[in-house]
Amino acid sequence: MRQAGIAPDAAEGSSAPPDPGSPRPLASRARSPRSRGRRPTDAGAFDGPTRAFTAGGAVAFPYDDSTKDTIMSWTGDPVWLADVLREAGLRVIEHEGWRGRGHGDFADIRGVLCHHTAGGSHNDWHIVQYGRSDLAGPLAQLVLERDGTFRVIAAGVCWHAGRGAWPGWPTNNANYHVIGIEAVSRGDGTDWTPAQLDAYKRGCAAILRRVGRTAADCVAHREYSSEGKIDPAGIDMDAFRADVQAFIEGEDAPMSASEVNQIQHFIAEFCGPIGSDVKDLREQLCGHAQRDRGEYGGWPQLGGRTVVDALGEILTRLDELEAR
Ligand SMILES: [Zn+2]
Known part of the structure; x- marks a missing residue:
């Protein structure tokens, strides 16, 4: 979510609320009402949306209807995140209340935005879930641990995209249309684990397949952002997307860590x-x-x-x- 160079403390600062205890393996399926929190307005200081959201607009399908059976772009919140990741063979921790957490509801989901936490510890998820003193959490729907485990934090909109642009995505307003993955890393591009990179690609592929998109909508924050982001550092996104697309198509997919x-x-x-x-x-x-x-x-x-x-x-x- 932040650039490298910011001390790990910045990502794990004292602004985080106290640890409420380990997340329970399976959250209640009951959906609690989600408040539409006040939207942050200082776009320069964080990954917040920067202009009013306008719903609507048809979603262009990236490929021919006759060739795929998962052609429907998803509209609404991704309450299926945990199931879809598990079905892809990935380890998942569902944080209690994740289906009801977020800054309002998604419009339609057009892709996945990849980040690094710039922290690197097993506590990085705290700030992603609870936010910082200057930015209310949740800051991403998913956290990817170094061992390849996904933490499911929220099903609603999260503040992670900031200002930027990508073909097919609304300029400066991607938070309502893309799922954010914060991968635990120091942020210098040197500490990715094989299990984590493998799970990163498989997770992106599972989500994109579910929402009827291709790897073209698997995007690095640094590629989208107009605010100088560098994350996720050290990952060649063209090679990453090629592997993601192979997973989406189920062809020539390398073996998973499991x-x-x-x-x-x-x-x-x-x-x-x-x-x-x-x-x-x-x-x-x-x-x-x-x-x-x-x-x-x-x-x-x-x-x-x-x-x-x-x-x-x-x-x-x-x-x-x-x-x-
Ligand atoms: Zn980021």
């Missing part, structure tokens, strides 16, 4: 014992000496022969006996 974990678990639990069994059999047949170097010492009981060599010698001697 899939890699499953395969590693399989190898350890199943192939590991098999490898051990093979070694045991080889030792039974060949003797135990230096087996791991391919040198088989045979058995004292067989005069230093391996089982196969001893059998071979027995057969040779039998042949000799029978030939007499």
